[in-house]
Amino acid sequence: MSGVGGAAVGAAGVGDGNGGGRSIRLLVADDEHLIRGALVALLNLEPDIEVVATAENGLVAVEQAIETRPDVCLLDLEMPEADGIEAATRILQAVPTRVVIVTRHARPGVLRRALATKVSGFVPKSTPAEELAHVIRDVAAGRRYVDPEIAATALTAERCPLTDRELDALRHSRSTMSVQQIAERLHLAPGTVRNYLSSAMTKLDAASRHEAAEKAWEQGWI
Amino acid sequence: MSGVGGAAVGAAGVGDGNGGGRSIRLLVADDEHLIRGALVALLNLEPDIEVVATAENGLVAVEQAIETRPDVCLLDLEMPEADGIEAATRILQAVPTRVVIVTRHARPGVLRRALATKVSGFVPKSTPAEELAHVIRDVAAGRRYVDPEIAATALTAERCPLTDRELDALRHSRSTMSVQQIAERLHLAPGTVRNYLSSAMTKLDAASRHEAAEKAWEQGWI
DNA sequence: CTCGGACGGTGACAAATGTCACTGCTCTAC
DNA sequence: GTAGAGCAGTGACATTTGTCACCGTCCGAG
Numbered sequence: 001m002s003g004v005g006g007a008a009v010g011a012a013g014v015g016d017g018n019g020g021g022r023s024i025r026l027l028v029a030d031d032e033h034l035i036r037g038a039l040v041a042l043l044n045l046e047p048d049i050e051v052v053a054t055a056e057n058g059l060v061a062v063e064q065a066i067e068t069r070p071d072v073c074l075l076d077l078e079m080p081e082a083d084g085i086e087a088a089t090r091i092l093q094a095v096p097t098r099v100v101i102v103t104r105h106a107r108p109g110v111l112r113r114a115l116a117t118k119v120s121g122f123v124p125k126s127t128p129a130e131e132l133a134h135v136i137r138d139v140a141a142g143r144r145y146v147d148p149e150i151a152a153t154a155l156t157a158e159r160c161p162l163t164d165r166e167l168d169a170l171r172h173s174r175s176t177m178s179v180q181q182i183a184e185r186l187h188l189a190p191g192t193v194r195n196y197l198s199s200a201m202t203k204l205d206a207a208s209r210h211e212a213a214e215k216a217w218e219q220g221w222i
Numbered sequence: 223m224s225g226v227g228g229a230a231v232g233a234a235g236v237g238d239g240n241g242g243g244r245s246i247r248l249l250v251a252d253d254e255h256l257i258r259g260a261l262v263a264l265l266n267l268e269p270d271i272e273v274v275a276t277a278e279n280g281l282v283a284v285e286q287a288i289e290t291r292p293d294v295c296l297l298d299l300e301m302p303e304a305d306g307i308e309a310a311t312r313i314l315q316a317v318p319t320r321v322v323i324v325t326r327h328a329r330p331g332v333l334r335r336a337l338a339t340k341v342s343g344f345v346p347k348s349t350p351a352e353e354l355a356h357v358i359r360d361v362a363a364g365r366r367y368v369d370p371e372i373a374a375t376a377l378t379a380e381r382c383p384l385t386d387r388e389l390d391a392l393r394h395s396r397s398t399m400s401v402q403q404i405a406e407r408l409h410l411a412p413g414t415v416r417n418y419l420s421s422a423m424t425k426l427d428a429a430s431r432h433e434a435a436e437k438a439w440e441q442g443w444i
Numbered sequence: 445c446t447c448g449g450a451c452g453g454t455g456a457c458a459a460a461t462g463t464c465a466c467t468g469c470t471c472t473a474c
Numbered sequence: 475g476t477a478g479a480g481c482a483g484t485g486a487c488a489t490t491t492g493t494c495a496c497c498g499t500c501c502g503a504g
Contacts (some may be wrong), residue, residue: 035347188483417493
């Protein structure tokens, strides 16, 4: 991988035959200031990419996208206020642009949801840095890019067998909440919640609702 | 993988305009390839910093540190094989260098443990990107830097009130394990584990062992 | 030496949790 | 129009939990 920085720059130089072509205008959104800054530094090294906006959460990302109308939006999945998928949905219905989602935990279900919102690119943070610029160029050119690893997992992984209410109950089981509290939150009888949870546990082959919630989360279902 | 270093050195050449002054030789360790690459790009922009090695986990970081003897090691806390603290300990007893720990979740207890291993710097990932270079320069010059926010929290937060065995039991409670399983793992009677857990829950004012484990983790005690 | 604290354990008890069976209601698909 | 699925609920039941009281041992500080 010797080419980490160098190769990327070099390749960009080569591909820079867009003689006088205008560069790709990019928005970068990530809640961690350090990472955001580092990504900006990395991508600004590319001669054909220009970071025109940054955002530290999903809502700001939407505002910035509307204001600056970038060619491509690079959105972290895990953000406060509005996560990457939510932000992507709003951005795509407001301005003509393309979206690349970056994520730490690449879960198959999340990929499915992302693609459903017409996202153009999906890459995990384990992607080599030099790859990212390629992906952005591909996406800017109208192509799509999905990490092959995740795509394969998503194709083999079976679709979610849980009903909506089971998912509701599981969602609340990720935090430390009693059945009572979940029932109140969902405006249901405690017994009903227990039934949903029990059924979900059976479907997911889990010994406790916490384990079931964990498994569902790993699959990206909640 | 040593090719990584090569690339980094190459890229360093770009910003090499440090008129004569010897630059700071840096090691960067982070398990997420993308972040690692971005940090390298960011820091290589600084004329007086030169990234001489990179690592994707704690063990590789130790090897690389011994091989390249950098002035400063930038270690992510959350890494496989050996986490940042563990890597820092081994590096500091093997070579004369300084260590800066970077972390996503800045928990007071972790800071305490980090400082106990003679780490020189401690910054959360919410730090502005521009700050990082300052910190590295400070540390290279022999000064120490601790994020003021975390320092304040660590000073006000009281020390861990839990006993060793309570912590053992809590550690296993973070995953979805039954009391039985924890007891087996710890070679204890189930009742004993329940007692430890119960006592920990009282001390932490938690309603379930999961909540207690969560609270203990947030404090950096486990 | 003795007191306190950590450690390991037991037994009893109440509350929370998970399982099962069975009742309705409302849709949708065939 | 009726079978099936999702939804909401009840009641009974076994297990798992968390709580409490109490029993020892060992070790270090005073």
